[in-house]
Amino acid sequence: MNFKTFLETAPEFSSLSARDIDDFEHIMRVNTYPDGHEFFKEGTGGHDVYLIIDGEVSVTHKKGIERGSFEIGLLKAGEMFGLLSAITDLKHEATCYAAGPVVAASMPNQAFKLLFGSNSALGLHFQSYITSQLARDYSSLINLLRTALSAKNDEESRIIFSSYNDNISKNATKQRPPVH
Amino acid sequence: MLTSSQEFIEKFPALSVHTPQAEIDTLLCSLEESYLTAGEIIIHDNSVSETLYFILNGKLSSYIERNGEKIDLGVLNPGDIAGEVSFFGNCNTTASVITITDCRILKLHKTDLVKLQEITPEFLSRLLRTISNILATRLLTSDKLLYQYLSIESEQPGSSHTSFIDWCTELYQRIHHHPEMP
Numbered sequence: 001m002n003f004k005t006f007l008e009t010a011p012e013f014s015s016l017s018a019r020d021i022d023d024f025e026h027i028m029r030v031n032t033y034p035d036g037h038e039f040f041k042e043g044t045g046g047h048d049v050y051l052i053i054d055g056e057v058s059v060t061h062k063k064g065i066e067r068g069s070f071e072i073g074l075l076k077a078g079e080m081f082g083l084l085s086a087i088t089d090l091k092h093e094a095t096c097y098a099a100g101p102v103v104a105a106s107m108p109n110q111a112f113k114l115l116f117g118s119n120s121a122l123g124l125h126f127q128s129y130i131t132s133q134l135a136r137d138y139s140s141l142i143n144l145l146r147t148a149l150s151a152k153n154d155e156e157s158r159i160i161f162s163s164y165n166d167n168i169s170k171n172a173t174k175q176r177p178p179v180h
Numbered sequence: 181m182l183t184s185s186q187e188f189i190e191k192f193p194a195l196s197v198h199t200p201q202a203e204i205d206t207l208l209c210s211l212e213e214s215y216l217t218a219g220e221i222i223i224h225d226n227s228v229s230e231t232l233y234f235i236l237n238g239k240l241s242s243y244i245e246r247n248g249e250k251i252d253l254g255v256l257n258p259g260d261i262a263g264e265v266s267f268f269g270n271c272n273t274t275a276s277v278i279t280i281t282d283c284r285i286l287k288l289h290k291t292d293l294v295k296l297q298e299i300t301p302e303f304l305s306r307l308l309r310t311i312s313n314i315l316a317t318r319l320l321t322s323d324k325l326l327y328q329y330l331s332i333e334s335e336q337p338g339s340s341h342t343s344f345i346d347w348c349t350e351l352y353q354r355i356h357h358h359p360e361m362p
Contacts (some may be wrong), residue, residue: 061327070330084323087316093323116312119305124297127308134315135269141322141355142265142274146226148348149246158344 003030003105006053010078023122027115028105037098040082045091048106049082055102057081059094074099083130086112183213183236183286191236191259195306203300210295211286216279223263223277230290233262238283242275242356251349253356255280264311275356318355325351 007013007021016024030053033039040047042062050057054077060069072094075081085092086109107115115126144161151157185204189196196204211234216222223229225244240256253275256262266273267290296304329347 061331072327072330084316084320087312088320090317090320093320093327116309117305119301121297124301124305124308127305127312131268131308131312131315132270134312134319135265135267136271138315138318138355139265139269139271139274141319142352145348145352146244149244149345149352151345154344157348161344161348 003028003053020122020125027111028107030103030105033098033102033104035098035100037102039096039098039104040085040092042093042095043091045085045089046109047082047085047092048108049080049086049112050096051080051105051107052077053103053105055104056099057096057102057104058099059096061094069095087116087130183208183211183284187236188234188286192234194310195303197306199300199303199306203303206299207296207303208286210292210299211288214285214287216283216285218279218281221276221278222285223273223275225274225276226272229263229266229273231263232267232288233277234286234288235260235262236284236286238285239280240277240283241280242277244275244352246349251352253353261311264314268308268311322351322355325354 004021004025007016007024013021028051033055039050039057042060052075057075057079059072059075059081061072062069075096081096082092084090115123116130117123148157148161151160185201185208188204188208189201199207216238222233222240223242235256235258237258240262242253242256242262243250244253245251256277262277263273265271267288293304296307
């Protein structure tokens with residue numbers, strides 16, 4: 001499936017106009033990455049923003065100096081990563097690498113900054129989508145905390161949180177691409 | 181007293197920079213000015229709200245409740261914005277907000293958001309980028325704190341915090357804290 005067809009058929013992009021899809025197709029580069037390819041490393045910044053078209057990307061975090069890493073979650077097709085760091089210019093809190101072959105579209109960091117900083121119609125559309133998505137992700141995180149805080153006691157709260165902590169990790173790390 | 185464009189620019193410099201004063205004048209026509217007395221709740225936690233609040237004067241406090249007890253999440257000052265999560269995410273509010281002192285605020289209603297694209301695209305772009313930056317910073321902070329927790333828990337379960345509910349409360353407070361507007 002080519003990138004344009006992917007954009008036209010993925011539910012996350014259902015509200016993009018034909019013109020927006022054409023514009024995004026021109027901005028983003030599609031590549032195939034081998035198993036184990038490291039997209040970016042925890043503690044670094046200034047990288048591209050990626051959209052997974054096919055395959056899975058593992059998100060990991062170091063336990064400590066020379067104590068190895070643990071997996072936080074797996075990102076799948078339609079999910080975006082690298083966005084939080086690109087917006088804030090802060091360093092990545094996790095390492096992302098290909099778990100098997102991955103086809104992904106990337107938006108170079110400079111292109112992201114140009115689009116995100118533009119007050120053109122496409123720029124506003126892009127910013128509007130990102131703001132909405134971040135607000136929903138933040139709301140999901142708050143809802144989880146709210147549920148954990150509503151527990152009767154510490155143990156119950158910990159169980160509630162543990163059953164969701166994979167989702168919260170993924171939600172806090174991944175971002176979906178522009179919709180609407 | 182009606183808000184002047186000069187006052188708005190002084191209170192929200194990061195949002196107003198590069199926006200022509202005439203556009204700010206037009207923008208102010210789309211905002212509703214309100215005077216509030218101390219003790220008024222402007223946002224109820226976990227409810228639907230379609231208003232974005234720009235604080236001009238006074239102080240407000242954000243909080244949530246747990247088992248009838250208030251958990252303080254911080255103070256909002258002139259130049260701050262409130263209600264951004266439900267306004268932009270079409271989701272429920274994430275905290276209650278109450279006035280601590282008499283306040284003067286400007287309200288942007290959801291139905292007027294689309295008008296901003298025509299009236300003042302530069303202001304709208306800066307507003308969206310500012311809110312995105314605040315939310316992205318909060319999410320990155322939560323990532324950091326959560327990964328610290330998971331890292332310790334993966335090696336010594338139960339040792340990351342003396343009370344898990346305290347840890348959740350602390351996380352809520354730290355990520356909800358309103359950073360200074362850039």
